[in-house]
Amino acid sequence: MTTHQSILFLCVANSARSQMAEGLARKLFGDRITVQSAGSEPSQVNPYAIEAMGEVGVDLTSHRSKSVETIDPATVGTVITLCAEEVCPVFLGSARRLHWPIPDPASKDPSLSREEMLGRFRAAREQIQGRLEVLDALLDVPEGPRPEEFHASVRVKHLARSARFYSWLLGAPPKEWTHRYATFVRPELHTNFVVVVADGKELHHDTLYHLGIGVADKRAVIRAYELATTAGVTVHKPPRTTWRGTPLHELWLEDPDGNLVEVYARLTDEELAGKPQDLEPTALG
Numbered sequence: 210m211t212t213h214q215s216i217l218f219l220c221v222a223n224s225a226r227s228q229m230a231e232g233l234a235r236k237l238f239g240d241r242i243t244v245q246s247a248g249s250e251p252s253q254v255n256p257y258a259i260e261a262m263g264e265v266g267v268d269l270t271s272h273r274s275k276s277v278e279t280i281d282p283a284t285v286g287t288v289i290t291l292c293a294e295e296v297c298p299v300f301l302g303s304a305r306r307l308h309w310p311i312p313d314p315a316s317k318d319p320s321l322s323r324e325e326m327l328g329r330f331r332a333a334r335e336q337i338q339g340r341l342e343v344l345d346a347l348l349d350v351p352e353g354p355r356p357e358e359f360h361a362s363v364r365v366k367h368l369a370r371s372a373r374f375y376s377w378l379l380g381a382p383p384k385e386w387t388h389r390y391a392t393f394v395r396p397e398l399h400t401n402f403v404v405v406v407a408d409g410k411e412l413h414h415d416t417l418y419h420l421g422i423g424v425a426d427k428r429a430v431i432r433a434y435e436l437a438t439t440a441g442v443t444v445h446k447p448p449r450t451t452w453r454g455t456p457l458h459e460l461w462l463e464d465p466d467g468n469l470v471e472v473y474a475r476l477t478d479e480e481l482a483g484k485p486q487d488l489e490p491t492a493l494g
Contacts, residue, residue, distance in 0.1 A: 214286030219298045223248030223274040225255045225330065226291040226311050230337045232267040239340055241348075245285070247277040249298035255315055261330035262334060265338075290335070297387035309340050351440040354433040354472055356422035358396075420464075421471035423447070427458045431493055433472045434460050448493035449478070452484055458493060 218227040218235060223246055231246035238244065257383040259269045269328060282302025290297040300306075310347075314329035321329075337399035365371035372391040378384045383438035427450075434448045437460070446461035460472040485491065 211371075215245065215284055216287045216289060217280060217285045217300070218244075218246040218289050218291060218337065219248065219277060219300060220250050220291045221250050221295050222252040222314075222315075223276075224252050225258045225313065225315050225416050226333055226337065227257050227269055228254050228269055229262055229267075229330075229334050230289070230291060230341070232262050232272070233265075233334070233338055234343055236267050237345055239354065243284070243336060245275075245280060247275045247280050247298070249277055251276050252308060254350065257314065257326055257330040262332050264331070281312070309337070311336050333420055352436055353440070354422060354424050355434065356424060358423040359474075360421035360471070361389075362419050362421075391397065392464070419469040419471055421473055424472060424474050426474050426477075427493060430458045430460050430474050433467070436492075437462055450480075450491040452488040452490070456481060 218234070220227040227246040227248060231244050234242070234244040251262040253274055254269055254272050262269050271430040277298045277300055280300070282300070282304065282436055282438045285300070285302060285304045287307060288300050288302075289309055291309050291311050292298075293312045295313070297308070311333050311447045314326075314333040316329065318328065341420060368386075368388070368391060375391070375393055379393055379395055381395060384394040385392050410471065424433060430448050434444065437444055443463040445463050446458070446459075448458065450456070452460050456476045458474040459477065462470045462472065463472055
């Protein structure tokens, strides 16, 4: 997404979720992105939405519900639908589409107190805010390495039992193993990697050993270092060639939570022939 694109938030009534999303996005993006909202069955802005947004300094009192039919598709770069239980409005055009299913905070249940109703709107507000913050973080991601494989290592208490379990789970035995580790290689598997918010809980790094991406060659490792420095990424260890264990060209980075991430490239036969006798790491420049 570029800073010149626009976002349209859609829900059915354009009274709560899409209105709150519009207000939050305007506050977050300012004039970097044009923001609109609309609905398939527009009604009026919900008073609880106005109150919940006022708590975070966003004024919805001048907002009005609008029909999706009044929106010119040519003015929209990204459409974000917020419906959960309902059928989302249809929007014609070639805009990129994202779906953020947020339960409707509005309710006709007479047993809900005013505070309970306000709590529902606050919860929806926080969910939308969190998603928008991720969207904002993705607007200007700098150039990064070009990975050719993904690697993850976990610590285990009993190598043999774990090797048996992961052989069952992955449908293949390890490619190789020692008394210290077992390596599984499944190039035909697609990687599904998930990062999850901590929700205020203490983060532990006892199980996760490290993550890694494999790149093409030594030059790519050095380039990854240059890109990391430009992007302000924390460098744990600068690029070097290690010879003990599996010889690799490697660079160690830290993610925002302090997890170690290795950028590595395997050595060519010619590079392996230059292995030093003392096996001490060699800096890459």
